[in-house]
Amino acid sequence: MVPAGVAAYHLGPAATWLSTVRRWVPALAGQGRPDHVALTFDDGPGPGSTPAVLSVLEALDVRATFFVLGAELARRPELGRAVCAAGHELAVHGWDHRWLLGRPFPRVREDLARCRDLVADLTGRPPVWFRPPYGVLTGDALLAARSLGLRPVLWTAWGRDWAATATARSVVEAVTPGLSGGATLLLHDADHASAPGAWRSTVAALPHIAALAAARGLAPGPLSEHGVGAPRGPSREEDAHPPRFTPVPSASPAESR
Numbered sequence: 001m002v003p004a005g006v007a008a009y010h011l012g013p014a015a016t017w018l019s020t021v022r023r024w025v026p027a028l029a030g031q032g033r034p035d036h037v038a039l040t041f042d043d044g045p046g047p048g049s050t051p052a053v054l055s056v057l058e059a060l061d062v063r064a065t066f067f068v069l070g071a072e073l074a075r076r077p078e079l080g081r082a083v084c085a086a087g088h089e090l091a092v093h094g095w096d097h098r099w100l101l102g103r104p105f106p107r108v109r110e111d112l113a114r115c116r117d118l119v120a121d122l123t124g125r126p127p128v129w130f131r132p133p134y135g136v137l138t139g140d141a142l143l144a145a146r147s148l149g150l151r152p153v154l155w156t157a158w159g160r161d162w163a164a165t166a167t168a169r170s171v172v173e174a175v176t177p178g179l180s181g182g183a184t185l186l187l188h189d190a191d192h193a194s195a196p197g198a199w200r201s202t203v204a205a206l207p208h209i210a211a212l213a214a215a216r217g218l219a220p221g222p223l224s225e226h227g228v229g230a231p232r233g234p235s236r237e238e239d240a241h242p243p244r245f246t247p248v249p250s251a252s253p254a255e256s257r
């Protein structure tokens, strides 16, 4: 549940308010069980990029949640089916990568409903989760999501993998401070709203992120297994983990973006 005080506002860009969300509405931020890390990918499916992400996840034997864009999924339904067939979870990012501020409620609801219905048709399972583009959750979007049975969730840590300057190393370093029990990681499996080819840094970073999670005793997986809203263990408080950086081996994914 999201307190009305949070839901009622048209909130600003994620970076400016996520710390408040994490503190007051941990379930909305994606805070889960203390031995688990939710791995989430936004903006797909993308040709080339989504198959590359799926391939790495298969090699790592890790499953994740993919927040898809309905318009992209409609263009490439086979990719959506591949994501589902590999055991991953599909979720709603929107119909297109649209800023929801100022968009009327009926249009927002229609966008989400189209994406939800397409996911359900393709996979045989109605999606559970909704994450708005840019992490900007308006009151209308929240109401629309609820009316469609979608549960809004944002993230607690990100890889900044959308930037033109992103490298595997930069993605790992961006994720590292927040890679603690219950974290929800935001990554991207398409460059629809990112620098062209930025997903290559994500793909190269994934094995290192998985290794880092394992070293911290955390199992990566989809939001459906994350126990979103579960109480946080006292020994796993995010702030109790100082940033620790695991060197990226010199086979240098840092050079691939």
Ligand SMILES: [Zn+2]
Pocket: 042, 043, 093, 097, 132, 133, 134, 193
């Ligand atoms: Zn996005």
